[in-house]
Amino acid sequence: MARLLRLARRYWVVTLTLAIGLLGVVLALAGAGEAVPWIFSAYALAIAAWQAVGMVRDILRGHWGLDILAVTAIVATVLVGEYVAALIVVLMLTGGEALEDYANRRAKRELDALLTRTPQLAHRLQDDEIVDVRADEVRPGDLLLVRPSEIVPVDATLRSDETAVDESSITGESVPVEKRAGDTLLSGSVNGQSAVEVVATATAADSQYQQIVALVAEAAASKAPVVRLADRYAVPFTLFSLALAGVAWWLSGDPVRFAEVLVLATPCPLLIAAPVAFIGGMSRAARNGVIVKGGGVLEQLAAARTAVFDKTGTLTYGAPTLVAVRPGNGFGADELLGIVASAEQYSSHVLATSMIAAARERHLPLAEAEWARETATNGVQAKVDGREVVVGKFAFVAEHAPDAARTPIAPGELAVYVAVDGRFAGALLASDRLRDNAKATLARLDELGVHRTMMLTGDAKATADHIAAEIGITRVLADCLPADKVHEVAAVTERPVIMVGDGVNDAPVLAAADVGIAMGAKGATAASESASAVILVDDISRTAKAVEIGRDTVRIALQSIWLGIIVSVGLMLVAAFGVIPATVGALLQEVVDLVTILAALRAIGGRLDAKTMAPAQRATGQITTR
Template sequence: MSTLRGAALRFPLLAATLLVGLTGLLLWAVGLPVAVQWLFSGFGVIVVVIEGVAMVRRMRAGTVGLDVLAILAIIATILVGEYVATLIIVLMLAGGAALEDYADGRAKRELTALLARAPQIAHRIPAGDDEAEDIPATQVQVGDLLLVRPAEIVPVDGTLVSESAAFDEASLTGESLPVEHRAGDTVLSGSVNGQGAVTIRASALAVDSQYQQIVALVAEAAASKAPVVRLADRYAVPFTAVALVIAGAAWFVSGDPVRFAEVLVVATPCPLLLAAPVAFLGGMSRAARNGIIVKGGGVLETLGRARTVVFDKTGTLTYGMPSINRILPENGFDADEVLGLAASAEQYSSHVLAASVLAAAQTRGLDLQSTETATEVPAHGVTARFGSREVVVGKLSFVSERAPDAYPADLAGGELAIYLAVDGEYAVCIVASDQVRDNAAATVAAFDRLGVHESVMLTGDARPTANHVARQVGITRVRAECLPADKVAAVGAIRERPVIMVGDGVNDAPVLAAADVGIAMGARGSTAASESADAVILLDDLSRAARAAAIGRDTTRIALQSIWLGIGLSVALMIVAAFGVIPATVGALLQELVDLATILNALRAIGGRKDVRGRGVAARIPLAPRPQPARS
């Protein structure tokens, strides 16, 4: 009873229609057909008033919707006395909302699954105690030692303390097999522990952990309304005009006003209203299963129409983990000394090379100095003072402002240089290299096969390095030595639109927001990049960007197919009804079948097992092997 009551409260018009229908059957059974006609017709008038007021409000807001045809059909059936058809049309309108709700729920299944699994409890092990205490996940602090029992969800991001463990990361990455981790590996919140209890050291608060960030993205995506829903409204005026012309012609030729009502009954627009939102919610669900969170159906439509793809270099086309190859000290400086100074200054930098310098210093066992007078100039470098010594580290142009004797190093293709000056004297050039992703060239080629023929690389690195990477992956247009503002301007100047931008770092956030579709490599990328992007890839896998475009194209095609299927079936039924072959009541029932056919076709956008079986455009995009887990 509670379920029925809840459904009635959720869909009051549908509940009222069913109640009126049951009452009509009882009246008919006791021999009161006139009462049935008055009941059904009166109820139809009430619905016309309610829906008409809503329609007028939408028109005042500048939207001409397809619901005008349904209202005209109800009015026409009332006037010609086809009261059974009146109730069927009302039932179709009311049932359409319930049907759409079911389809939405089916399409959003993968999206809402993340929300339902959000970790709530953590088992904290107090210092000096072996007994774990249960606390809300939101109360976990960085550094807390946590117990994760078998089959439990990891509550926050952490570092594995136990010697080894296996985790199910399917909800995060789509990886179907358990992933082996060893002590020191990063374990992401939302992954499910295997068969043995393990301990982890919290490395982030709950609000900053991977799973909670994914949940926030999912909530935003699920709540968004696809702009492409307006695609159906684009057909509102012509479709309404065609229906009225056919209905008017049938009435004029036959001289029977019933023909007018019979045509309008089969012209009701529910298939067009349902097709686009169901298809795009299905596409968003399919993208989520592929490790891609899309922030709205409109993003999928734009992805499907893209003509240009723009890539950041570091961390996107490359792995973003450069290693130090050579240390070239100058002016009598010692290699370990200048590496220690560079690492001490790079502690205060957000640049990707900073981590490489710090790792090299740690490998050599160098002690780092701290300071309160460090200043970073984004995309240029860091100035820091350690005691009486001023250290400047970063690009050559930045360092040479303080050390005019600095000169460019002789770099091989793909190498990067970090320059350092001490007290205005050029001290060292640190040479690093960043490996191109194994599937970068295949991803660029996949975009080309999808019709995205223009590819561009924007990077803040030097031109020789940028050109070297571009030749490796097949990109022909390169803009090097770009500041964030330069990237935004470059994307704005591209004529072949829509433009997809793929990036990962803090400096990519402005250009991700400026592009028609921004795709953030969210597995290791910054929160700023993920928040400003339209889609976020949850894995460290560049090929998912091409798969997102393929899913967008598939979804848009299915949405348009569904819309045209609804139009085609409705027009065919209108023409047949114009000859008086389809009575109004039968026409209303046939229109329900049109609704069903349209929605079932739109649900194909969910994909199902198509990706697994290798069918469809998206399934043919080559995916990278799962990356090795990052060490903390």
Template sequence: MGKVWGMLKRYWIVAVTILVGLAGIVLALTGAGAVVPWLFSVFSLAVAAWQAVGMVRDMIHGHFGLDVLAVTAIVATVVVGEYIAALVVVLMLTGGAALEDYANQRAKRELDALLTRAPQRAHRLKGEDIRDVPVDEVVVGDELLVRPSEIVPVDAELLSDETAIDESSITGESTPVEKHAGDALLSGSVNGPQAVRVRATRVAGDSQYQQIVALVAEASASKAPTVRLADRYAVPFTVFSLVLAGVAWAVSGDPVRFAEVLVLATPCPLLIAAPVAFIGGMSRAARNGVIVKGGGVLEQLNAAKTAVFDKTGTLTMGRPRLTHVRPEPGFDEAGLLGLVASAEQYSSHVLAQAMIDAAEDRGVELEEAESASEQATNGVVARIGGEEVVVGKFRFVAEHASGARRTEIAPGELAIYVGVGGRFAGALLAADELRPNAKAMLARLGELGIGETMMLTGDAQATADHIAAELGITRVRAECLPADKVHEVASITERPVIMVGDGVNDAPVLAAADVGIAMGAKGATAASESAGAVILVDDISRVARAVEVGRDTVRIALQSIWLGIIVSILLMIVAAFGFIPATAGAIIQELVDLATILAALRAIGGRLDRREAPVDAGMALPAR
């Protein structure tokens, strides 16, 4: 009952129009039919006057023609005595606005779900005591309790042994994800059937969910250029309709013909189709793990001709992997890897974790160091088993170990040299992996009409060329500083240009591109804020999905606009010859409005998403 009352309050003018119609029927049945024309006519003119006030306001702000036809049609039908048609036009006008509002609410469902589910409170643990606190009071390091089926309030690390987490509202992944002790949990994800303990790793304002909410608020507040273009269609459409109605009146000599044409000429399909389609497109993008900051971004994605990519963390996985162990005589692979991994326990460099992971994967035991020190950008010196172990760059190791010699490496590989007890012990090779679906994503962009691709990176030319050749990228610029990237994007002639990046250093070029797309799964806030779209999952294939959503949204918006225009024009021409009475025409136009809204709602894209599954995910490698 409460829901019905809420609908009546929201769409009160529609309810009043229906009540007036029912009152007219009752009056006609009880012998007071003479009152009905006055009731319908006065009410219709009152609504027309109310709409005219809004129309004048729109004209003052430069939006001409939005409701001119509807107001003119109401007045014309009253003047010629078609009072029933006048009431139907009022119902069409007010009902069309209500349908538009309902369609917008339906289209924004996924966006609004993010806003309404934002965590508000957290259960803070102090020993065995539990205290509920506002989520904004949680600080990094706080131990929290997350009960069954509760939303994780802030980004956190799992302390309990394991749990299953529903991340669908964040990543779009429909099945629960198994998490184990030490794994990261995203705020906004939903805990499984058992309570777990977690440790906060970010405050609420910096957590993934709150960043998404901020992006959603920005996205839902914008209006696309195509929507404004649709507004401008109303002017020539209005002029055409008035001229056609005037000609029909002049030729037939019957003023009723003027009203019959105009009731079929309201521009509602024109005005409703584009906003509904674009909000539906943004909603579909959000459901696919991409926050799009407005319909204008979807338009640029639709028109894009060139795609530019950062390398590290975008086309590659951004984390190295051990590829070869090359020990010198007197050392074996397992022993050398064990010494390196044991020393690297005391390093914060990304390569250190790669060596430790490789040792664990191969079942190699790590040893405690008696002492250890890291020299930034060079390497680590540790004393293990009574011997000095030096791990790092060639020049650094050569200073501590005799007989050091460079090893042969392929493009994209990086060598880590090792000295043990003052002599050269060998080298280990690591390489950053391409994202497994990067090549498929680029191929899909080609299918979508993006003919030019480019890679910008700060890495060496040989490494950049190697990666580009593997992926089939047509242009490469290596050894770039952030300013160089901005200059390169600005000089591209095949526009609009999409730029995809993931790090803080990509923020300037993302802002400079026609459409910046940030790989925001790792919380690269600066990149996300400067981008027009943010990918919420660590999946490069979503770039192609974003372009696909842009293409589909604009196509559906234009299809819906022209569907309404063409059907209305055909019906007006038929009415100009007197074949459609005014009342029937008003009812038919209501059906045209409904068909236009339903056509535009296709941009929400349930069937479109089922048509193709996303490709997959994948990360480059800073030198020491």
């Protein structure tokens, strides 16, 4: 009952319209039916005048509203004495907002689910006691207890022996994931059937789930102009409807025909179908591990013709392993690795992580630098143990060490060059494995109409060419700086263009592309903020899934619009011959509205995902959609 009262207050005009209708029924049954036409007509004209004021304001702002059809229909039905039809049109007009709100809530169910599951509470273990604190009070290093079926409040590492967690709200994967001591637990995942102890590694604001929630909130609040596909068809549909009604009146000589045609000129397919479809598409994308920041992004994805990829961490796993150390000028292998790892502590590049890990595996001590600075895509400079160390690309190192010499590398390998105090000190070789489903993803993109592919990377040409040849990329540009990537994307003629990357260095080019897609699973915040869409899991195949969802969403939006328009026009043509009374026509209009919205809700895509998942997996053996 309380919920009904809230709805009645929120949609008070709808409530008032229903009350007027009920009053008319009561008066008719009480024998005072002669007052009903006057009450219905006066109320309908008052609503029409109220709507007309807003309509005029919209026209003065340059926006042609479709409400002119409903307002004209109300006035026409009142003038010809069809007062019941007038009240039904008023109900349609005032109830449109409620109908749209319901459809939107249904369409963005997955987006809302992500927002409402934000962890609120944490159980902190301190002094042998369990203290409940707000999630935003947790600090890195805090020891926390996560009880069975509770949400992990912040990013953490597992201290207990093992557990199984449900990461479906983050990755879309419904199968529980086994975790062992030392493994990472993402905030937002749900613990299994055993209570476990975890050590916080980030604050709530910096945790994975909170970043996802921020992206979802931005996506849910977006109102891209593309969603108002109504604007493309509003003027011709309005003019056609008025012309048809006028011709029917002129040919028949009966003004009632004018009203009978106009009550069937429903604007709902144009006003509601497209927004509902696009919100449904965004919700479907979220269910598949992709946050899309607005309906306009889905339309660009649907029309995409070119896909551009970064290499490291995008087409490859972004976890290079050290395969060889080639010291020079009297340096030993362990000494060189220790120097490099000490300098790389101050770099955000994925290669830095692999060098540090390799040094720790060999139990090499890492020294603190007196100072350090990183040059994007080139390398890092640092002063370690009183020596100036330069680590990075050959050209970068050669600027500081004229005696630097290139080292031979095998296909797929990366070379990191080193200079110490202005002298060449050697090179380290690493290898980054190509993603298992990279080739299948590119094949799927080609099936979806994205025929042109490019790779833009800061790595050496030999390494880039090897990767491109292995997966079938058509164009490669190596040794790129961030500015070079932006220039190349801007020069692409076959648009829209998608850019997929994962690192901070990719942020400028992600912003420059028509659609920037960030591989956000590893928390590259700058890249995620610059991107139009963010893949929440470490899976390149979600790029193809995003394009598929974009195409499905636009197709369903247009199908819903044209279904409503064609049915409405067909009924108007029938009504022009006097076959459909005005009251029946007004009721049929409501049926058309409902059918249109149900058609648009198909963009949520549960059946589409179920239908496409198995064939895609059978065909590629790699691509996953959930």
